Amino acid sequence: MTNPDPISVFRTEAAELLEQIESGLLDLTRSLDDRDRIDAVFRGLHTLKGSGAMFGFDALAAFTHHCETAFDRVRKGDVPATHELVSAVLSAQDHMRALLETPNGDHDALSAALLDNLHRAVDGKGSAAAAAAPVAGASETAAAAIAAPAAGALREWRIRFSLPANAMANGTNPLGLLDEMRELGDCRIVADTARVPDLAALDPRDIHLAWNVTLKTDRPRSDIEDVFIFVMDEMELDIAEAAGEDASAAPAAASAPAGAPMAKAVVVTEREAPAVQAANDARQAKSAENVRVPAERLDEMMDRVGELVIAQSRLTQLAGTAADLGLRSVSEEIERLSGELRDTMMVLRMMPVASLFSRFRRLVHDLSRETGKEIELITEGETTEVDKTVIDRLADPLVHLVRNSIDHGLERPDERIAAGKAARGQVVLSAHQTGGEVIITIKDDGRGIDRERVRAKAEASGLVQPDQALADQELLQLIFQPGFSTAQAVTNLSGRGVGMDVVKKTVEALRGTIDIASRPGEGSQVSLRIPLTLAIIDGLLVRVGTGCYVIPLSAVEECLELSLEDDLRSRGRSFISLRDSLVPFLRLRELFRTGTTPDPHQKVVVISTGAERVGLVVDQIIGDHQTVIKSMSKLHHDVATFSGATILGDGSVALILDVTHLVAAGQHQEAQLRAAG
């Protein structure tokens, strides 16, 4: 692998951090005084600030600093966590994302506005102690403010610090630390060269210096400690307040007024060190768990594994005919290994839907504030795994469906109470796997789909005739028509009439289906059935003439034998009666012009395409077959009856039938036959 660009690595990492912060914040909205969550958010902000500064995202670091400070106060219990604060930080966090993406853009005005908001959120609900603290000390801890002399008075601090020898290798730049201290106030820095070795023994990559700093500042001790927060657990740091102008006041000689902040500082340090340590540990653990791999490499590997499996099946065939026992045992071993390898490979592309669901918590939180509806989002089955492509492509449709549920489905709290429901509406997002499909449902307990409005709207736009009878399901399906919207007014959320048809198209492009159910006054439910993966298909392998074909198992309803009388009778009519309903059938042998004589016992595979059931007459049903889908080349794009191809165990290629197109092609051929007489 080439060396990754450190900036882009930081961006990815920062994006992850922001996600963690966001989910932490959202968790906080549920339990405002959860200390673990507060700490997690603080740590996230803190890491973001630090690494941002390290990679030159100064605006980001500066901005994040303020949020961090606010959370620091919450963490220390000076101010309570409030919904206002969480919201302020949430919107601030969006701004951080912008700062991350365009570090050089003009963000100053927005930054200032957001910070103003943030400070109001912190101070407006501040404790009595915080309120007593002067406004200038917004970033000051209240306890320090009480113990310390009046804010604004200059105090002199003596700081001595030395870094571990290898600190520079970890990205710590002592110059940055010194610069940060200079920003705090008037600073006198003296380097202590006592530990610098002889030139011969000197390793230029190590740090041998220690520094003595005399700092005059009106800022509290915690601000000084903040400078070192990233290196604190490895470095030696000694901060002491010089009593007045008395230079001889050694750190140990703590006079009474200086003692209080000192003691406090020690406590803080002890508490902070494990926190930072924990954050580091968490990061390390994380990097050990996940490896980022470009998707095309996975695809390449998938191809290789496919080749291996084919080569292996040829080996098995060879070994089967050979008498050599040793060869056979090796071949069996390889068969097992390559089978396992293929299974592992298939799983590699799978991701839990949790990554898809997690983004909805924010959406619901925002929508809840925007619409004034109380909403509870419940997610179920988050560990269900789906192909990554499916997750990527489902994100937008799901956003739309959730918005629809909230905007159209859920009622306002007063309406809900009037209807005898809990004031808080529920949106349930669930996923579960059945066979080769995953079913994702979005369910709300709102007012349900208003059939009359749907009908009125459909009539107005000419989709149905005024007196046309429609089954309930047909009526509901109308909302998937392009340009259909029942929202009386176009809102920010939905009702632009784009969407449901796009949702349906996306789901169908994923070879999935969409169902809708709704009870007036009780809520609606939209279910998406999506195949687990786009790369693998469960199919029924059949033989027509000399060729093998795969029929997607999801379309297959049942298989039966074509009786002789049905076969003979079918000159005039091509349908069989199946449990009192007529099912037309197509002879694939004729459709594919195989030119072979039919097998004595032909089979009918009954498939369903949407509402229709069609029988396909094949010569032999070989069995079910899980297979990797290969796309057809450009030269065969005009052949619509096949959606792809797959490679069988013996290395030969079988074509995968596109059931919908196949039926259409069959109709076309029959029309031609009829025309020819």
Added chain:
Amino acid sequence: MSEAARKIDHNTTWSETDELSVLTFNLNGETFAIEAIVVQEILDLLPETHVPGSKPYVSSVINFRGKVIPLADIRLAFGMDATDTTIDSRIIVIELDLDDEPTLIGLRTDKVYEVTTLQKVASEPPPSVGMRWRPDYINCLVKRGGEFIIIPNMHAIFSSQKERNATAQSPN
């Protein structure tokens, strides 16, 4: 393809150098050559899978190292008869840019000869009369020894579907 476009094609094939490295092969007794640079691999015959409903000259697919690629018979594009396979029959796998997308195509051949170098001075654009083959399918003819080697224009053969359909429907 227009006359002018063909000229350009003819010139690009013989880029700056006056020589062209090609792979020569036999189709129905005629010697053809394709640029060696587009050739991926020469294969023995593989099991083929017929694709019902496809165009006759790309009527089947083969499994080439785990990829499903079309197997083309350019004899049909040149109006030759498809002959039975012999012990010398081979498949040449080439990579072509079709609509800016690299596409692997297998070519059925009766015999593969050698990789050789052709001289530009010996080349001629296809004559406008005296050929039953569509002139735009031929890049140029190269004299060597007492015979002509045909350099077919693969892009024209594989990407001019609409044009071909139009000519197929016209009376002649």
